[in-house]
Amino acid sequence: MNANAIEQTEGCLSSCLQVLGNKWTALILRDLTDGPKRFTELEKSLETISPRSLSQRLDDLELHKIVTKKHFAESPPRVEYTLTERGRDFLPILKAMADWGAKHA
Amino acid sequence: MNANAIEQTEGCLSSCLQVLGNKWTALILRDLTDGPKRFTELEKSLETISPRSLSQRLDDLELHKIVTKKHFAESPPRVEYTLTERGRDFLPILKAMADWGAKHA
Numbered sequence: 001m002n003a004n005a006i007e008q009t010e011g012c013l014s015s016c017l018q019v020l021g022n023k024w025t026a027l028i029l030r031d032l033t034d035g036p037k038r039f040t041e042l043e044k045s046l047e048t049i050s051p052r053s054l055s056q057r058l059d060d061l062e063l064h065k066i067v068t069k070k071h072f073a074e075s076p077p078r079v080e081y082t083l084t085e086r087g088r089d090f091l092p093i094l095k096a097m098a099d100w101g102a103k104h105a
Numbered sequence: 106m107n108a109n110a111i112e113q114t115e116g117c118l119s120s121c122l123q124v125l126g127n128k129w130t131a132l133i134l135r136d137l138t139d140g141p142k143r144f145t146e147l148e149k150s151l152e153t154i155s156p157r158s159l160s161q162r163l164d165d166l167e168l169h170k171i172v173t174k175k176h177f178a179e180s181p182p183r184v185e186y187t188l189t190e191r192g193r194d195f196l197p198i199l200k201a202m203a204d205w206g207a208k209h210a
Contacts, residue, residue, distance in 0.1 A: 006135045006199045012206030013135055013199060014128070020202065023119070023126040030111045030118055086209050093205060094111045094118060096198040097125065101117030104191050 019064050020090065024049055024057050026097070029083070029090050032067065036080040124169050125195065129154055129162050134195050137172065141185040
């Protein structure tokens with residue numbers, strides 16, 4: 001691979017795609033833009049995602065330090081997902097993607 | 106799904122992800138930034154892609170009017186792939202992705 005006008009250093013784009021190269025991941029990040037969300041809220045918003053896929057995507061995002069998972073000692077127990085700074089730095093990318101969609105879809 | 110700060114209209118982001126939600130697709134678009142490329146040039150630049158995958162990705166991009174395929178009546182025959190305007194409009198997204206990678210990788 002060669003670096004060009006897009007990449008300053010070889011591998012920068014691949015590194016972002018390791019996180020974002022999945023449709024659900026991008027839509028989860030979009031949904032977390034408004035603030036912390038519970039698992040069931042994300043599941044409802046994403047409509048056709050399976051609980052297993054959503055769970056895998058969220059674990060993956062936590063592993064990459066894109067979201068944090070916070071447990072509340074309530075009854076029933078509550079779990080919320082929040083974007084980290086790394087996660088919030090995806091928002092300009094998502095906005096640019098949505099603008100492309102608005103222009104060309 | 107709900108539109109929010111990211112999307113003006115529901116579905117804009119999904120529509121971009123239909124094209125870009127694949128690692129190879131994004132890297133192919135990056136490589137075409139510099140100008141038209143032949144199949145073998147893309148294959149060499151992407152290193153680990155299989156010819157079958159590259160061919161499928163390029164067919165898909167042609168179908169979505171992101172790239173055009175031009176045949177030159179030479180011997181041996183030459184085929185070149187070029188970004189369309191829709192394709193060039195992906196470049197700000199790729200740049201934003203590469204910037205994220207440069208900051209966070």
